[in-house]
Amino acid sequence: MNRLSLFGLLGLVIRRDLLLAMRRRADVLTTLVFFVMVVSLFPLGVGPEPEMLRKMAAGVVWVAALLASMLSLARMFSADYLDGTLEQMLLAPQSLSVLVLGKIVAHWMLSGLPLVLIAPVLGLQFGMSFQGLWVLVLVLLLGTPILSMIGAIGAALTLGLRGGGVLVSLLVLPLCIPVLIFGTGAVDAVNTGMTFIPHVALLGAMFLLSLVFAPWVTAQALRISME
Amino acid sequence: MQSYIIRGYFITSRQFNFMLEISNLACVRGDHQLFSGLSFSLGAGELLQVQGENGSGKTSLLRTLCGFMQPAAGEIHWCGRDVHELGEEYYAEMIYLGHLNAIKDELNALENLRISAGLAGCAVDEKEALAALRRMGLRRREHLPVKVLSQGQRRRVALSRLLVGNARLWILDEPLTALDVGAVGLMQELIGEHLSKGGMAIFTTHQPLQVAGVETRQLMLS
Numbered sequence: 121m122n123r124l125s126l127f128g129l130l131g132l133v134i135r136r137d138l139l140l141a142m143r144r145r146a147d148v149l150t151t152l153v154f155f156v157m158v159v160s161l162f163p164l165g166v167g168p169e170p171e172m173l174r175k176m177a178a179g180v181v182w183v184a185a186l187l188a189s190m191l192s193l194a195r196m197f198s199a200d201y202l203d204g205t206l207e208q209m210l211l212a213p214q215s216l217s218v219l220v221l222g223k224i225v226a227h228w229m230l231s232g233l234p235l236v237l238i239a240p241v242l243g244l245q246f247g248m249s250f251q252g253l254w255v256l257v258l259v260l261l262l263g264t265p266i267l268s269m270i271g272a273i274g275a276a277l278t279l280g281l282r283g284g285g286v287l288v289s290l291l292v293l294p295l296c297i298p299v300l301i302f303g304t305g306a307v308d309a310v311n312t313g314m315t316f317i318p319h320v321a322l323l324g325a326m327f328l329l330s331l332v333f334a335p336w337v338t339a340q341a342l343r344i345s346m347e
Numbered sequence: 348m349q350s351y352i353i354r355g356y357f358i359t360s361r362q363f364n365f366m367l368e369i370s371n372l373a374c375v376r377g378d379h380q381l382f383s384g385l386s387f388s389l390g391a392g393e394l395l396q397v398q399g400e401n402g403s404g405k406t407s408l409l410r411t412l413c414g415f416m417q418p419a420a421g422e423i424h425w426c427g428r429d430v431h432e433l434g435e436e437y438y439a440e441m442i443y444l445g446h447l448n449a450i451k452d453e454l455n456a457l458e459n460l461r462i463s464a465g466l467a468g469c470a471v472d473e474k475e476a477l478a479a480l481r482r483m484g485l486r487r488r489e490h491l492p493v494k495v496l497s498q499g500q501r502r503r504v505a506l507s508r509l510l511v512g513n514a515r516l517w518i519l520d521e522p523l524t525a526l527d528v529g530a531v532g533l534m535q536e537l538i539g540e541h542l543s544k545g546g547m548a549i550f551t552t553h554q555p556l557q558v559a560g561v562e563t564r565q566l567m568l569s
Contacts, residue, residue, distance in 0.1 A: 124470050132465045143453035204447025205463070211413060213439035213468045346415050 133222025232264030399568030
């Protein structure tokens, strides 16, 4: 028996959550199918005019990504909470923040990364330019982890509450507005021939800020929820 | 002899003898005071049974000892230091098994044991984990998904955590739930071995649990 290092622990949590998701694939597919469906509904609703679709593509993809990432948030800690695993995590002789970071990374790989990968295909549906697609993928790559991190705080705060699933969306969605603004702003900038760097830089700053604080805040929220 | 006392040696040796010391502990749940002024200490090789009616605060006491709940008053010391100060150092020395098994239906017994031990900070290799599961009477069940096991077998998977790792303090909340006679005997054997290695255990149960050669101390909550 050996003591696990922090990175060993981080890897273990990520592997565990991915393994659990592989044994329960429906949950992962739900998020992805929801995302594709919401995005595809827009052209049906607003009409097939190519110019208008091209203009609103980034916004539609972002809003759909935001809603899709809300779907799986309620599940982030609830299964572990119900079967007692979360209790054991709180008793781990390592920092709880590291365990939480592992869970956030796994959550992003299962609910954020698939959206990033499928987004260019949906962007093509809307007739987006090649450069627009490229920037869209870049900002989604930076933005979806932020959604997972802010979402983790909300999920931890609403743990064990009745109707927690709806409550977490109400709590988290307003906090995600800056991500939405700069995420769509970057693609708009490209479309209007301006530089997208400032938007990406701000998203990067938000990413780093949440990377530093979100695991810690989530860990504190989990301790409060367990009392 | 005198110098011993002056240098505080007497106190030090006492601290090592009593590793877990609870003084004046009070617990409040909602508006209801469960217990107050609770003091006891537990040393190496000692076994403590917490008794009391349903709702008398047995689980709350154990959860307070784990740090899930903040005590309304009083202190918990481990080896002479406050457990809140010790934090992760204390957690490395204790293991808590509650009402919930903390195992995943989708994983098999072996994966469950290795992962839960890993979350508790110790990497267990496959051989060691298999040996622990076989000791718990789960031979030929190691690779079955836990969801096809019976309640008693799931409990055995959860209890096999005790066999890997080197926690000195075992806190067991109703460990015998759903266990058959053979498994209860095995648990008594395991607790006996743990105590003889200088470990200590606190447990609650409504079933009789006798460990050979060890006097079980009783704590009555009313």
